[in-house]
Amino acid sequence: xxxxWAALGSVFGVSLVVTVALVGLFTLGIVxxxxxxxxxxxxxxxxxxxxxxxxxxxxxxxxxxxGISLIMA
Amino acid sequence: xxxxxxxxxxxxxxxxxxxxTNGFHDTANAMATTISTGAMKPKVAVxxxxxxxxxxxxxxxxxxxxxxxxxVDESGIQPEVIFAALVGAILWNLVTWLVGLPSSSSHALMGxxxxxxxxxxxxxxxxxxxxxxxxxxxxxAAPLVAGVAAMFATRLxxxxxxxxxxxxxxxxxxAGQxxxxxxVSLAHGTNDxxxxxxxxxxxxxxxGTLAPDSDPPVWVIVxxxxxxxxxxxxxxxxxxxxxxxxxxxxxxxxxxxxQTSAATVILASSHLGxxxxxxxxxxxxxxxxxxxxxxxxxxxxxxxxxxxAWGLTLPAAALVAALAEWVTAFGTxxxxxxxxxxxxxxxxxxxxxxxxxxDHTNVNxxxxxxxxxxxxxxxxxxxxxxxxxxxxxxxxxxxxxAAATEATANPSAPTPAV
Numbered sequence: 171x172x173x174x175w176a177a178l179g180s181v182f183g184v185s186l187v188v189t190v191a192l193v194g195l196f197t198l199g200i201v202x203x204x205x206x207x208x209x210x211x212x213x214x215x216x217x218x219x220x221x222x223x224x225x226x227x228x229x230x231x232x233x234x235x236x237g238i239s240l241i242m243a
Numbered sequence: 244x245x246x247x248x249x250x251x252x253x254x255x256x257x258x259x260x261x262x263x264t265n266g267f268h269d270t271a272n273a274m275a276t277t278i279s280t281g282a283m284k285p286k287v288a289v290x291x292x293x294x295x296x297x298x299x300x301x302x303x304x305x306x307x308x309x310x311x312x313x314x315v316d317e318s319g320i321q322p323e324v325i326f327a328a329l330v331g332a333i334l335w336n337l338v339t340w341l342v343g344l345p346s347s348s349s350h351a352l353m354g355x356x357x358x359x360x361x362x363x364x365x366x367x368x369x370x371x372x373x374x375x376x377x378x379x380x381x382x383x384a385a386p387l388v389a390g391v392a393a394m395f396a397t398r399l400x401x402x403x404x405x406x407x408x409x410x411x412x413x414x415x416x417x418a419g420q421x422x423x424x425x426x427v428s429l430a431h432g433t434n435d436x437x438x439x440x441x442x443x444x445x446x447x448x449x450x451g452t453l454a455p456d457s458d459p460p461v462w463v464i465v466x467x468x469x470x471x472x473x474x475x476x477x478x479x480x481x482x483x484x485x486x487x488x489x490x491x492x493x494x495x496x497x498x499x500x501x502q503t504s505a506a507t508v509i510l511a512s513s514h515l516g517x518x519x520x521x522x523x524x525x526x527x528x529x530x531x532x533x534x535x536x537x538x539x540x541x542x543x544x545x546x547x548x549x550x551x552a553w554g555l556t557l558p559a560a561a562l563v564a565a566l567a568e569w570v571t572a573f574g575t576x577x578x579x580x581x582x583x584x585x586x587x588x589x590x591x592x593x594x595x596x597x598x599x600x601x602d603h604t605n606v607n608x609x610x611x612x613x614x615x616x617x618x619x620x621x622x623x624x625x626x627x628x629x630x631x632x633x634x635x636x637x638x639x640x641x642x643x644x645a646a647a648t649e650a651t652a653n654p655s656a657p658t659p660a661v
Contacts, residue, residue, distance in 0.1 A: 185388050
């Protein structure tokens with residue numbers, strides 16, 4: 171009986187890393203949006219927080235697009 | 244299609260019926276967390292999932308040329324065997340839906356194929372080693388992988404996001420959940436609608452209507468996609484309630500972490516060549532997310548019943564399919580009898596389900612007060628009672644009744660505040 175432990179191991183590793191990275195990235199985006207609100211109520215510049223937040227969301231969107239390409243393959 | 248025999252027509256209709264049960268059985272996989280956290284209204288959520296399932300059915304042209312992944316010897320498989328396998332799979336899907344337990348539709352189908360094959364060709368036609376590598380190991384690995392990933396992701400998102408404003412996080416997590424639930428729906432449509440296409444194509448080839456190795460006709464693709472989408476739209480509300488509310492209480496952060504973990508595991512596993520069941524991955528992810536939040540609890544009594552159902556899926560579907568195959572072997576009237584039995588028991592299950600209706604209006608109510616039907620009681624009886632030490636430990640942290648047997652034996656047991 172041949173059990174492909176290597177494939178199972180890589181599924182485990184990839185799933186863990188990708189999930190944690192994506193959720194972390196997305197949460198950072200939310201933190202950025204939240205910071206932007208705080209900054210705008212204080213009257214400070216919102217450029218940095220906005221850019222950071224949208225960078226994070228863009229990376230998440232790219233991951234979703236890659237996921238769709240995997241489904242179509 | 245001039246020689247479209249009666250048995251072939253029956254197989255096609257039954258395969259589409261299986262596809263339909265597959266759709267409403269698995270709506271929970273994509274949408275349970277989204278519905279229970281309030282990210283989407285129930286009806287809107289199932290509508291979106293249905294559309295994405297339909298789209299998914301057309302996305303990939305690579306149709307599974309094997310329905311059992313080498314589990315049984317498919318050379319010379321008769322349409323009657325496929326029919327018997329489908330009967331077993333459909334009935335198991337309906338029974339688990341009735342008691343509101345998520346279980347793998349693929350396992351039900353594989354179980355049906357194993358049972359029907361053993362009844363028609365003997366034990367030798369089943370490949371035992373494939374059973375271990377393609378069914379047993381993935382069944383254990385899927386919830387572990389998805390659960391561990393979801394647990395760490397949940398911890399991380401609570402830690403990073405603890406100082407965010409309510410408004411930004413509410414909107415953000417809703418969008419995140421919808422995106423990952425959409426991915427799961429899309430992947431489900433591609434994988435599971437293709438399974439039905441594969442079955443129908445195999446039956447058409449076996450019946451001599453199609454040349455071997457030909458692609459499925461357009462009507463097969465269209466009808467399989469529509470059947471799974473309709474089933475999804477109907478919504479398996481009982482299973483959604485168990486998955487979204489019964490296993491643990493999900494907050495938006497947890498729902499997002501769980502659904503992202505499930506989507507990642509499903510795509511990574513199918514891409515890396517070690518397919519894991521969608522249902523098992525999502526259930527594991529939900530439990531992992533429950534463990535990842537401080538003060539979060541997993542209701543192990545519900546989880547235990549779910550695990551028991553997973554263990555029973557293959558043998559139960561196999562047993563029904565073997566009986567069905569044995570009866571169809573008596574000839575045309577046998578096949579007719581099995582068809583009547585399938586329709587009759589499906590109707591009976593539906594009638595029983597009307598005693599306590601679960602739909603989009605009460606899907607988010609507590610799932611712990613589900614009726615103790617015959618099967619629930621049977622499953623509870625089979626469930627191993629927790630060891631003494633474990634029971635004390637559980638009682639200390641979990642407000643739910645410690646064992647499934649207690650819950651059914653004593654319906655007035657205190658239900659946890661939800």
